Amino acid sequence: MSRPRRIAHLDMDAFFASVELLRYPDLRGQPVVVGGRSVDAPVTQPDGTRRYARLRDYVGRGVVTTSTYEARALGVFSAMGLMKSAQLAPDAILLPADFEAYRATSRRFKAAVAEIAPKIEDRGIDEIYIDLTDVPGDSEPLARRIKNAVFAATGLTCSIGITPNKLLAKICSDLDKPDGLTLLDHSDMPRRIWPLPARKINGIGPKATEKLTALGIHTIGELAQAPVDFLVAHFGRSSGAWLHAAANGIDDRELSTDSVPRSISRETTFERDLHARQDRAALSEIFTSLCQRVAADLQRKGYAGRTIGIKLRYADFQTVTRDITLPAPVADLAAIRRAAGECLKRVPLDQRLRLLGVRVGTLTPLAELAQPPRERQGDLFVGLDADTPA
Numbered sequence: 001m002s003r004p005r006r007i008a009h010l011d012m013d014a015f016f017a018s019v020e021l022l023r024y025p026d027l028r029g030q031p032v033v034v035g036g037r038s039v040d041a042p043v044t045q046p047d048g049t050r051r052y053a054r055l056r057d058y059v060g061r062g063v064v065t066t067s068t069y070e071a072r073a074l075g076v077f078s079a080m081g082l083m084k085s086a087q088l089a090p091d092a093i094l095l096p097a098d099f100e101a102y103r104a105t106s107r108r109f110k111a112a113v114a115e116i117a118p119k120i121e122d123r124g125i126d127e128i129y130i131d132l133t134d135v136p137g138d139s140e141p142l143a144r145r146i147k148n149a150v151f152a153a154t155g156l157t158c159s160i161g162i163t164p165n166k167l168l169a170k171i172c173s174d175l176d177k178p179d180g181l182t183l184l185d186h187s188d189m190p191r192r193i194w195p196l197p198a199r200k201i202n203g204i205g206p207k208a209t210e211k212l213t214a215l216g217i218h219t220i221g222e223l224a225q226a227p228v229d230f231l232v233a234h235f236g237r238s239s240g241a242w243l244h245a246a247a248n249g250i251d252d253r254e255l256s257t258d259s260v261p262r263s264i265s266r267e268t269t270f271e272r273d274l275h276a277r278q279d280r281a282a283l284s285e286i287f288t289s290l291c292q293r294v295a296a297d298l299q300r301k302g303y304a305g306r307t308i309g310i311k312l313r314y315a316d317f318q319t320v321t322r323d324i325t326l327p328a329p330v331a332d333l334a335a336i337r338r339a340a341g342e343c344l345k346r347v348p349l350d351q352r353l354r355l356l357g358v359r360v361g362t363l364t365p366l367a368e369l370a371q372p373p374r375e376r377q378g379d380l381f382v383g384l385d386a387d388t389p390a
C-alpha cells in the first residue's frame, strides 16, 4: 500500500516588503508599502540618516504591490490604489519595487528548501509546493527545519501548510500567517476549512464567488453540502464536479516538478570516418536511426519541438551545426527526418565525417498541443492553481 501523501505549501510573508526591511532595518515595526516609483527611493542625508517617502505625499495612479503587516492592520493591502491607501495610512513609508532583489531572494529560499526536500513545484516568486511524502521525519519538525533553513538563507519568515494534497496545503499555509506552521488532514475539514469563504479555494475567483453567492453558497462547507447535480446544473459538468471535490478536500494532482528541457538530442561517433558519397547508404541509415531515437525520446518524455538541428564533426575535428525552425512543433520521425535532411543540404560534405548528431529544440509539452485550451468559465479554472503572482 502506498503511504498517505504529505504535501506542503510554503509562502513567504509580506515578501517584497520583507526583502526591503532587510535593507532598511530601521523601518521594522512600521507600516511600509511597496509600490512607489524610483523617485520614491529613500535618500541618505548628510548626517547618514535616511529620508523616506510617505504615502501622504504620493500623487499618481500607482497601486500597492504589497504591504507590511503593520500597514495591513491599517487596511492597506495589495492592489489598492496608493492615493486611496494614503487616506488610511498617511504616515506609512512608501518604497519603490526592486524586482531584481526579490528574484535573487526567491532563488535563495527555493535552493534552501531543495536541500531538505528536492521534490518542489515552483508556483511563482514567493511560493512553492513541496512533496514531503518520501522525506524522513515527522511533519512538524520537518516544517520547522524548512522554516529555519529559509530563514538562514534569507533572513525572512515564511508560512507553511502541510496536508494530504495541494488544494488543502494552499489554503492551510494562509491560516496562520505570518510565520505560520499549520498541519491538517481530512478529519480537520469541518472545523478548519468549512467555515472559510468559498473564495479561499484557489481557482474560485471573484466571478465564481459572485455566482455562488447568488446561489446562497458562501462558505466552503456550504459548497461541500451542495448536491453535485446542482453544481453541475449551474457550472457545467467538469467545473461542477471540481467544485464539489474541492470543497470536500479531494485533489489528486501531483506536483509538476520538471521544467521543460532546452532540447533533446542524439549523436554518434562512427567506428571509422565515413564519406558522404562513398558511404552514402551507411550514413543515411545512421542518420535515420538518430532521427528515430530522437523521435522516440520526444514521445517518451512528452514533448514536440520546432527547431530541428544537426551537428557534424569532420575528420579534422572541425564541428559545424545547422538548424531550421518549423512553423509548428513536431515529434514524429518523418517530420524530423525531413527537416534534418534540409539542414544536411546546407553543410559542405566533401570531407570525411567522424560524428553525426540530430537535435530537436524549442520544446512544448505534447499535452499542451493535444488538448484544447483548459476549460474556463469566467474566472473559474478547473482544477488549476490560479491567482499566483509570478
Ligand code: TTP
Binding pocket: 011, 012, 013, 014, 015, 016, 017, 065, 066, 067, 078, 079, 125, 126, 177, 178, 389
Ligand atoms: P503574496 O504571497 O500574495 O503576498 P505577500 O507575500 O506580500 O504577503 P503574504 O504574507 O500574505 O503572503 O504575493 C507575493 C508577492 O507578490 C508580494 O510580496 C508582492 C507580489 N504581488 C504583486 O505584485 N501583486 C499582487 O497583487 C500580489 C497579491 C502580490
Ligand code: MG
Binding pocket: 011, 012, 013, 014, 015, 126
Ligand atoms: Mg507571500
Ligand code: MG
Binding pocket: 011, 012, 126, 127
Ligand atoms: Mg504568494
